Amino acid sequence: MTDIIDRLIFYFSFSFVQYALIVGVLIALCSSLLGVTLVLKRFSFIGDGLSHVAFGAIAIAAAFSLTNQFIVVLPITVISAVLLLRTGQNTSIKGDAALAMISVSALGLGYLVLNVFSTSANLAGDVCTSLFGSISILTLSTLDVWLSIILSVLVIAVFLLFYHKIFSVTFDENFSTATGTKAKTYNFILAIVIAVIISLAINLVGALLISALVIFPALSAMRVFKSFKAVTICSVFFSTICAALGIIISILAGTPVGSTIVAVDIVGFAIFSLIGYKRG
């Protein structure tokens, strides 16, 4: 035991490990905030589609050998989010099909672009990294860290500022609109926030695992708690604790960060399901 603690103290004396923990926990916090809304509004599909778009964007950034992928990924994801929300709103089946089309296109073209243009010696490794996260969180530059912190703070501020409106629009969009809350505006804000969260989270867990970061905390909290406030607060704690644990375990065990966090999330979900079941 003391051996493990010694090793942890040793690792945490490195700034990149500290950065990874700070950024990881912040990203986990942000992605859990909107979980309930995303799950219940069927936006989780959009989240999934968007993460594929983000992968495509990363491929483009890599092809042009940009060191800071964020600058490409963020705007492309935000624009796609707004467009997807537009098409997704009129009808479900058409919207879902459009979404599936966009997300597989982004995935396919992204891989193609990487293959054709990439100068990297380890192509398969690069692809695997962008899909599953792996080591990228440990190689964050100071710029990445600050960008992540600023954007996370923005996401949290937007959420707190519009908390009651987000509740109302998620609970009953028709009522909100009928009584003068601009549901369309808030859906728009939500789409942008989701895009920002995905651009952030792709650093932590990779494109394919982002949905886990969004969905598990909300679903777990909903097993046990019954009010929106309690579920939101619980999701935040669930997500940050799982992320911190996942990062620490991955450092100690040398496992990939993203999939370790998701594994911890799954364990957490199982525990919460059990508690919810016991409570009846």
Place this chain on the structure above:
Amino acid sequence: MAQLTCENLALGYEGKTVVSDLSFAVNSGEYLCIVGENGSGKSTLMKTILNLKTPQSGKITTDSGFAATEIGYMPQQTAAQKDFPASVREVVRSGCLNRVGLRPFFNRAEKQLAEDNMKRLGIEHLAKRCYRELSGGQQQRVLLARALCATHKILLLDEPAAGLDPKATAEMYDIISDLNKSGTTIIMISHDIEASVKYASHILHIGNGESMFFGTKDEYVSRGGYGA
């Protein structure tokens, strides 16, 4: 001028018309009951009045009192609400949102309003309960309390008594009738024609051709009632 005037409305979905030739008007303080068979387009009409849908043709005019911030709406329940983790208090308070503007939280007066409306509908003891775990009748009361938080001027109710037992139904109608007597304009969808005739000042019967009717309650009764 009437609070709400609809002229020659045609309503429907994606090119398919559900009702056409719909004309009626509602003045401040009136109690309009909209009746008609299932699927005749009552909910669709209400959504159109609320600007949630655009009519296929025809004209809706409203006076300045018919603003979104003066409207309380009690929808028919939707599936999404059923899984939603929300306490009764959270749901009722959300009715106050149209008066908070950009303020990120509710002030004391708004919280008090929510408490008052829960008391008025006899659900204050349920405040901390989860909305989705309530009985149908209790849920209806919560939605009405939320609508009351949004306004005391104009209330639009989509089958507020659906799924209630006879006693709860009578209570619900009494509450709505009291609101109307204190000056609230009521536009209510109901399939309970007897109750509609008892409480309403005007009736709109939605149907095709002959069975379409709009007029005062007395005209409706003397016409032999039920349209068709």
